[in-house]
Amino acid sequence: MSKKILVWFRNDLRLHDNEMLVEAIAKSDSILPVYILDRRSFGDTKYGTLKTGNIRAQFLLESVLGLRNALKQIGGNLLIAEGKPEDIIPQLVQEYEITEVYHHREVAREETHISTLVENALWKLRVNLKHFIGHTLYNKEDLPFPIKDIPDAFNQFKKKIERDSMIKPCFAAPDRINVAEVIDWGMLPALEDLNLLPQQKDQRADFEFAGGEAEGLVHLQKVIMAMQQAATTKNLILASKLSAWLAIGSLSPRKVYWEIKKMESVPNTKAMFNHILLGLLWRDYFRFMFKKYGNTFFNPDGFGSQGLVDVANEQDNFNKWRNAQTGFAVVDAVMTELNQTGFISNIARQTAALYLINNLEVSWVLGAAYFEEKLIDYNPASNWGNWANVAGVGNDQKSKSVFDLDKNIKNLDPKGNYAITWAS
Template sequence: MKTAIVWFTTDLRLYDNEALKRAITQSESVIPVYCFDDSHFETSQYGFKKSGNFRTQFLLESLQDLDDNLRKMGSGLIILKGKPEVEIPKIVAEYRVRKVFAKREVAFEEKQTESVVQTALFKLRCELDTYSTSTLYHAEDLPFSLKDIPDVFTTFRKKTELDAAVRNVFDQPITIVSPEIPELILPTLKDLGLHFSPIDSRAAIQFKGGETEAMKRLNHYFFETKSLSAYKETRNGMVGEDYSSKFSAWLALGCISPRTIYHEIKKYEKEYGANESTYWLIFELLWRDFFRFMFKKHQTKFFLYSGIKGDKVNSKSLNKKLLSQWINGTTPSEFINANMIELKKTGFMSNRGRQNVASYFCNELNMDWRIGAAYFESQLIDYDVCSNWGNWAYLAGVGNDPRKHRYFNIEKQANDYDKDRAFRDLWLQ
């Protein structure tokens, strides 16, 4: 029997999953697999756990939901733990698999893992087939080659909107033929060197992982509350569940695809009318695309001190006392403190907050921006390698910002976006 493996990574969904769809079409039997990669739970060179408590809890919930949904279709999820290049070939050998289907990666470490897995599979005469499943626009449909993608977002956006189209989604499979797959056994947070941190009750939203929850959130934000129609006016908010879509955590793990969101926006526009707000959510999805394509183009440069610019503005220093004050929300700025306490206690921070705390880190504290980016990587539920490092490089003046040195006046920002002090009072009590 022709058996294939679907190696899930950050595409933890059944709807609009090309790798899964191709595997079902090209094989008689499919084995869904997820590998807890040891390297994701190590301490980075900057001294932070790469995957922190909040994000890992969200991942475990997402995998449980994926297994539940696979079981409804006659399949299930096999969990591996270790190095993917060691663990995946074991399953390949056991089931005599000739092809592994997976999501195509773009960032440096993820590409390296993909490459070593491919080499290990080749020795077993097994192919690795990868598909681009994370972006709104498919790379092949862009109006420029990879090396010619503009480094300025506005130029990229205008040409892409004019000359490219968003592809249709892939339907969810109806049934999946699999060999008998044992009951799901997930590692505990303790097994992964972490511990359970409940999300603080003051959190803007109580995130729960999985495709089921992602679709619930979409339905709530679009069709139940019609919050989408006011998105552009409210997106800079800081308190409450519906000032922004909050899709980022589910997008980061691929519990929902950007194309699904796009086509649901189009459906919403037909029913309730299009306006600046409905467009603006697509605009934000385009920013997400832009950073992914930038990582394809520039590869390791986004992890270098000098970024893609080659010159540096802030210092390369580390001041442990100032870093601790920033992390724990004990700086001289109440606005920064409120945001950093929110992040520490919930794994989330508003877009407005992120820009301010990053600007403060780079300009006021004048430390190596990568330390801030690495702390975010550990702490954020919605950590996405391209968006996180791309945005930090942008704020540090070494990324895609055409204005060389963007500086936020923190007190002005606090007065503009937290006029009544509701946000500061919530987190500083």
């Protein structure tokens, strides 16, 4: 009997640096690559927001099709199904006589719950669900401490792992693949099938995101070229905008690191290298914090107390904020850019969050939920972890005094041009 492995793709939509895929190919006669569109990821939340808005949904659909095309180029394909993974995967296991299922482990509650449901369903069939870790720069097993002992303070975390851990090389992308015989590989629904409308391009936006591994790799090379061109300008920091591809797994953080590291010896690129590396470390940090503390990050009081909430006016103030109608020019500009493009800078995110929490006295979880809907680069750990930190209820209590709205505004819009450009 031949060995068939079902490879369940989730937020890992790439061929390069994909240990799960490499091992599945090596240990099987054929594999069945599968992506399942779960409608639960597109429903309403209890906060009156959407789980996934139109901009990120479009990026996701493009990324899934990008993966299918990449697999076709090496002799494979991607089975696309719609429904609940805990229902569909056991059916596929029986239909195609699958001997094992591979997937990447997640850390947030909804994603891990679905994994548990799939694992329980497979257990009844006596089929193993094997977990892989492929979302972080540093592997969990290479950390200089167990998860339960990871320092809560980011600076301590950064110092220890940079001193005592190593970043592994990338797994090579496969150049040939053997897939199971499938009559109908399935079709991906259109955006309208998800009850979402395409976003009209805003002429003020200076960048357009296109989903897929190939697009992510092209953009990574553009970032490197920009670093080369900027080598004559000391300490220039460019916005890399790699986060959308990283969030959906079309780019591996290790791939980004090793490609950027090639520029380390080029004069005057160190600041940019350190800037990108810092972003990758923050992604790791929040992911490991979610692994350490679980769902505490979704609790309004988090690791402390969220402070004042104007309950009587909360919904009205929240609506003004998300509709860019607060009357505070910079904040309205930030929210307009977010609503129109799905992307804003880190300092813009902090500015919007600080104003919502401290000036409008709205619970931070409403803001986090809205960012979940709107951000093209949303991932649970970074989004909810960052919001908890800004609200002063994160696990690193030393970060409470770090955030300053006035300072942020000066850095974000020193001459007032940003507020003028993105006036709603």
